Amino acid sequence: MSIAAKFEIEYLQYLDAEGQQVRDALPEFAKNLEHMVELYKLMISTRVFDAKSVAMQRTGKLGTYASCLGHEAAHVGIGSAMKPEDVLALSYREYGAQLYRGVQPREVYMYWGGDERGNDYQNEPARHDFAWSVPIGTQCLHAAGSALAFKIRNEPRVAVCCIGDGGSSKGDFYGAINIAGAQNLPLVAVIVNNQWAISVPRKIQSGAPTLAQKGLAAGLYCIQVDGNDIIAVRKAMEDALERARSGQGGSVIEAVTYRLSDHTTADDARRYRDEAEVKEAWAKEPVKRLRAWLVAKGVWDDAREEAWKAECDEWMDNEVNAYLQTRSQPVTAMFDYTYAEVPADLAKQRDYALSLESK
Amino acid sequence: MAQITLIEAVTQALAYEMAHDDSVVVLGEDVGVNGGVFRATVGLQEKFGPLRVLDTPLDETTIAGVTVGLATQGMKPVAEAQFEGFIYPMMEQIACHAARMRTRTRGRLTVPAVFRAPWGGGIRAPEHHSEANEHLFTNIPGLRVVLPSSPARAYGLLLAAIRDPDPVVFFEPKRIYRQYKEEVPDDGEALPLDVCFVLRDGTDVTLVTWGAQVKECLEAADALAEEGISAEVIDVATLTPLDFDTIAESVTKTGRCVIVHEAPKTAGFGAEIAARLAEECLYELLAPVERVTGYDVHIPLFRLEMKYLPSVQRVVDAAKRTLAVS
Known part of the structure; x- marks a missing residue:
């Protein structure tokens, strides 16, 4: 038998569910514990922000809201790996990445609170990122088009798109990775596989054993990572961004995680998934393992945790007030x-x- | 000065703007080495290279979505849908993003893009190659829908469309791509968008049309003139945003109006113009508004297509019906 082509998909993980390091050699950024604490703090603030958003929806202060509970490592990993000049095209729950890039919680509240000004991000670098994309998958092509603009102008910039496991079924996703392969575009497509597209489970989206391998058909570099392990997400992102920036082409990263929340506040996930599955997913959630690792390194403890959460509460209260005091547009x-x-x-x-x- | 056809005017406008603005890029299927299946982009890749004249993978959704991405990053993309009948996969990107980007980001991101498509029937083309569906786009806010009807207007309006800060759908009536030549100076002078062109003055009846039917309407005006009937002919050119004032002024003068288009009748753009006339000019009308349009059927394969398309005779008959009402 002769083989026309042969492939394999690497799986990357540094921290297991308990925060035990499963690989000896850490990437450079992870050796900087101060930086790792900063990333951890942003994961916490993202979670505090998210809980506040859900609470506001429940009390009628927001419209429908899409929670990011459980995605904190994936999203902060994506956002923190990017350079300011890169461009992010996302779906609608990647707040961890957006907060890192300067989106203000009040802007998120405004968008889900029915005000277009929430999409008018005031702070760079988010100001040149795309706004949330509700039609599933369509943002992947905006990232591909941005990457093409960078290539035409010979700018060392990368376009990053985020999509879900369900979104990776869309033609827009396939079209984006396809043209990225054909034109060697600086595109990084991240499939944040949270196992559920509203009520439809991952296995109904695709017969492929990994979603990362979809990129193989497009000629892209592909990797699957533990999406609850921020070190793995960040490392895969850094590698993919470097490849793209240096003209070696695009990538598909599958970050395997779990949507611990309902799809949106308008959804009730108890209708379609087992409590046991959710309980099991909570055991693998991203915040706990990073905390265990940082505590073991001696750079984090309960007192710091409490102090930071209090700071986050104050920050979010401030943002909520700013949002609630915003008058409607004329x-x-x-x-x-x-x-x-x-x-x-x-x-x-x-x-x-x-x-x-x-x- | 060279005489050129409508399709050559399209090429001339693209070449002019690409030479004068580095941010202009052309993308689509077969637009590169082949110069487009109708030769609209012929010679451009040689001049501007394979990145600025980009042969895309064969996926209309990709073309439209990449166009949106390019435009948000300071480029001015001109995308080609190879035929109007293949534009449907582009519609999500056009409606949900291109036409919506400015308003949903309060002006932070914009899409100064042009989506070109050879439009309409009458060239004995295969199935799905002869559609006229401009009305599907005229109901999308934030978009301009433009149809040139002569070489000079193709040149001037395409330049204006590329320079416009908002997305433009530019439908080229392929039936008249090579119908006749006229002098079109390559001077980079754009024509105004959002205005109708009065192509022929008249006093008895107003013929309102766009695209390839401008030809039928001008011929109908000639035929009517032989019978002593004076027809004014208006080329709407930019369907949306509509310059209704020019139409209203004309109909106020003539008291009669025939709207001619090759798309199906029901909910075609002619219905919008008729409704506006009813709202704003009812008391100026001396006769009911007439519409001469395609029928409410899919445009038939080419043995029957000329029986579907509005003919000069149908336009003449409709004009006479308006005059029969005293």
Whole structure:
């Protein structure tokens, strides 16, 4: 038998569920414990932020909200590996990556609170990132297009897209990795496989044993990592970003994690999945293992944890207040950004809508 | 000065803008070495290289989504859908992102892109190659829908479309791609978007149309003139945002209106114009508004397609019906 091509998919993990180091050689960034503490702190603040968001939805202060509970290592790992000049195109729950890149919690609240200004991120580098993409998978092609722009202009920048296990079934995802392979684009596609696309489990999305291997068909570098292990996510991201930046092409990273929350606040996951499965997933969640590792290294303890959580609470309360005090946009806002200039015909509708305001 | 066809005017506009603006790129299927299946991009890859004139993988969704990505990063992409009938996979990216990006980010990100597509029937093409579906796009806010009807307007409007800060769907009536030539100076002068062009002045009836049907309407006006009927012909050119004032002014003058388009009748863009006339010009009308359109069927394969497309005779008959009402 002759073989036309042969492939394998590496699986990467540094920390197991208990926070035990399963590989001896740590990547450079992980040797900097101060930095690892910073990443841990952001995972905590992401979780505090997320709990606050869900609570606000439950009390009628937010619309439907998509929680990121359980994804903290994957998202912070993605965001922290990127350079400021890179571009992030995400779906709608990657807050850990976004907070790292300067998105303010009040902006997230505004978006899910029904105000487009939440997409107008004020801080760099998030300011040049894409806004949340609700139509599943479509953002992958925006990242591919951005990567093409970087290649055309010969800029050492990388476009990163995040997608879920369900999203990796979409043609937009396949199209993005396909053109990235064909044109050798600086694209890193991260499949954050949280096992559930609303009520549909991972095994119904694809017969492939890994989702990472989808990238093989496109000619990309592929790896599967423990998505609850931030060291593994960050390392895979750094490698993929470096490859892309140095002209060696795109990558697909599958970060295997678990959606500990409902799909959104409008969903009730108890309808379709076993409590036992969720309980098992909680045992592998990302925050606990990193804490155990940092505590063992002597750079973290309960007192610091309590102090930081208190700081996060204060931060989020501040953000919540800022959000709640934001006045609605004037009715004219819906007209004013539809085109660069309001066309004459649309201006008449704008005038009419405005006239209703004074009645 | 050279006389050129409509398709050559498209090429001339692309070449001009690419030479004067490094951010302009062309992408699509077969746009590179082959110069496009209609030769709209012929010679461009030789001049501007394989990255600025990019042969994409054969996936319309990819073309549209990559176009959105390029445009948000400071490029001005001109994407080609090889035929209008193949544009459907692009619609999600156009409606959900290209046309929506500015408003959903409050102007932080924008999509100054052009989506070109050879449009309409009448060239004895295979199935799915003859669609006219501009009305599916005119209901999408944030988008411009533009149809040129002559070499000069193809050149001037395409330049304007590329320079426009918002996304433009640019439908090229392929039936008249090579129908006639005219002088089109390669001077980089754009024509205005968002305005109708009055191509022929008249006093008795207004013929409102766009794309390839401009030809039928001008011929109908000639035929009507022989019978002493004076028809004004308006090329709408930019369907949305609509310059209704020009149409209203004309219909106020003539009191009669025939709207001509080759897309199906029901909920075609002619319905919008008729509704606006009813809302704003009812008391100026001397006769019911007439529509001469494709039927509410899929455009048939080419043995029957000319029976589907509006003919000069149908336009003349409709104009006369409006005049029969005193």
